[in-house]
Amino acid sequence: MSQQVTFRPVAFAELDGWAADDHAAAFRAFLKTCRVARHGEAIAADAVALGDGADATAARTFFERHFQPHVVEAKEPGLVTGYYEPEVHGAYKPADRFPAPVYGRPEDLITRADETERARFNDRVTGFRATPNGEVPYYTRAEIETGALQGRGLELLYLDDAVELFYMQVQGSGLVRLDDGTTVRLTYAGKNGHPYTSIGRVLIERGALGAYDIDMDRVKAWLQADEGRGRALMQENLSYVFFRVLGEDEGRDGPLGGAGVPLTPGRSLAIDTAHHDLGTPVFVTVPDLEIESARSFRRLMIGQDVGSAISGCQRGDIFWGTGEEAGAIAGRTRHKPQFHVLLPRR
Numbered sequence: 138m139s140q141q142v143t144f145r146p147v148a149f150a151e152l153d154g155w156a157a158d159d160h161a162a163a164f165r166a167f168l169k170t171c172r173v174a175r176h177g178e179a180i181a182a183d184a185v186a187l188g189d190g191a192d193a194t195a196a197r198t199f200f201e202r203h204f205q206p207h208v209v210e211a212k213e214p215g216l217v218t219g220y221y222e223p224e225v226h227g228a229y230k231p232a233d234r235f236p237a238p239v240y241g242r243p244e245d246l247i248t249r250a251d252e253t254e255r256a257r258f259n260d261r262v263t264g265f266r267a268t269p270n271g272e273v274p275y276y277t278r279a280e281i282e283t284g285a286l287q288g289r290g291l292e293l294l295y296l297d298d299a300v301e302l303f304y305m306q307v308q309g310s311g312l313v314r315l316d317d318g319t320t321v322r323l324t325y326a327g328k329n330g331h332p333y334t335s336i337g338r339v340l341i342e343r344g345a346l347g348a349y350d351i352d353m354d355r356v357k358a359w360l361q362a363d364e365g366r367g368r369a370l371m372q373e374n375l376s377y378v379f380f381r382v383l384g385e386d387e388g389r390d391g392p393l394g395g396a397g398v399p400l401t402p403g404r405s406l407a408i409d410t411a412h413h414d415l416g417t418p419v420f421v422t423v424p425d426l427e428i429e430s431a432r433s434f435r436r437l438m439i440g441q442d443v444g445s446a447i448s449g450c451q452r453g454d455i456f457w458g459t460g461e462e463a464g465a466i467a468g469r470t471r472h473k474p475q476f477h478v479l480l481p482r483r
Contacts, residue, residue, distance in 0.1 A: 142412070142450045144207035144478060152206055152420050152477055154435025163418065163437035164196035165189055166404035170396045170416040170441055179203075180481060200437070204418060204479035215451025217423055219470030220308050220407065220444070221463035222392045222400075225301045227294040227313040227321070235295035237302045239313075240286055242326040242379040246275055252327065253395050256448035257411045264330015275329040279372040293382060294321060300360045303371050304353070306378035309444065310392035312459055322388035323380040331375035333445035336360075339373060353468030376445065391459065394442030402458035403428075407442035412450040415440055418479040421453060423472045437479075451476045 149155055164187070171184040180203050187195055209215075228235040250263035264275035276285040294313055296302045305311035309325040337356050340346045346355055360367030383393070390399035394407070396415040406419055413419070417440040426434040438455070447454050455470060457463040 141213075142209065142211045144480070145210055147206050147208050147477070149201055149206055151208075152422075152435075154422065154433075155420065155437075158420075158435065158437055159193065160196035160200060160437065161191055161193045162401075163404055163439065164191050164199060166401040166439045166441070167416075167418060169398040169401070170439060200418065200479065203482060205482050206420060206477045206479055209451050209476040209478055211450050213449065215449060215453070215474050215476060217421065217426075217453045217455055217470065217472055217474045218446075219455045219457050219467030221457045221467040222310045222312055222459040223301065223305050223308055223464060224312045224314060224460045225296050225298070225305060226315075227296045228315060229294060231292075231295045235297050237296040237299040238292045239294045239296060239302065239305075239323065240281070240291045240379050241293050241381055243286060243289065243291060246327060246329065246379075247272065248327060248330060250330070253410050253415060253443050255328070255333075255443055255445045256409050256452075259332050259445045259448065261332065262330055264328065274331070276377075277329070277331055277372075277375045278377045279375075281329070281377050282368070282372065291379075293323070293380060298361075300357055300367060300371075303360075303374075304357070306376075309378065309442075311380070312392075322383040322392065324383050324388070324393045326379045326381040328379065328445070329375075329377040331377070333376040334374040335446060336370050336374055339370065353464065394456070396441045398441060400441060400456045401439075402456060402463065403436070404438055405441040405456040406438040407444045407447045407454035407456070408440035409448050409450065409452055410443055411448075413440050413478060415443075419453070420477040420479065421455075422475040422477070426470065426472045428466065 168184050168189065171181045183199065187199060245266045247265045248263060249265065250258040262274045265272040266275050311323045313321045313323060337351055340356065341348045341351060392400055394400045394405055418437055419440060420437050423434040428434055444454055451474060453474065457466045
């Protein structure tokens with residue numbers, strides 16, 4: 138861990154907004170990962186004993202008994218953004234209306250980095266394929282979009298918009314609505330191993346969009362206004378995400394995060410596992426983020442996901458849910474936070 142980062146223990150009373158939070162909601166999210174997180178048997182056993190029906194008082198007591206809050210202090214300011222599960226339109230067969238294929242993970246993809254540490258290795262190529270002359274970097278986005286994977290039976294579905302496919306890859310999941318009204322839930326199954334590049338940042342650097350008024354809707358509009366121009370910019374992000382279909386039972390409660398459990402809107406946080414273990418409770422304070430008529434965002438969240446762009450001790454991505462409304466909130470979430478990390482008491 139960087140020497141420029143410290144975790145200083147504080148009292149729960151020092152967490153502005155702690156007492157007013159919905160601890161029961163946070164506990165239900167925590168319970169999903171307590172069996173896989175590194176909290177010890179005693180914490181997991183107590184969490185399971187309380188169960189989903191724990192009320193706010195019992196949940197608050199649980200966290201205060203088992204954890205010690207630590208304020209994260211670092212020289213560089215933190216950043217929280219938002220993400221969501223897009224709801225898109227698709228079909229099982231290609232057609233003029235559905236030209237964009239969604240690919241499953243190729244069998245020849247060799248990944249040389251743990252999927253939960255994608256941010257740590259985002260500065261290098263981590264995906265390869267074997268050739269007679271040895272391993273070479275896996276196909277880039279441009280190579281895949283121009284047919285590198287065609288004819289291999291990897292197509293899971295076809296979407297009606299290549300831009301929506303791109304954003305589904307950025308978000309790491311998607312709920313695909315078919316013409317007959319049924320839905321298919323897709324989840325992350327791997328990436329080609331090339332570094333992720335933010336096309337929003339590229340647009341800002343080139344002066345195409347302003348840094349202070351950029352959001353997801355504006356970037357989408359820019360991409361869709363000129364198909365060729367949009368495709369060229371998207372291909373500057375060499376990273377390409379593959380998916381798998383979630384079964385009815387597995388996908389009933391929502392998209393899965395990096396911890397392998399369903400994400401909870403407003404309570405699941407994508408974190409950098411170089412600094413925090415998956416399953417870690419983090420009290421996130423964002424004074425200028427207003428949600429659901431609350432004047433500021435002060436909420437206990439659970440580290441349940443990861444992302445290539447989520448790098449830093451106070452870098453987080455808040456999961457807002459599924460669909461257009463969640464996407465609108467995610468698109469405008471970009472703020473400086475304060476993290477208080479809850480670490481198990483010794």
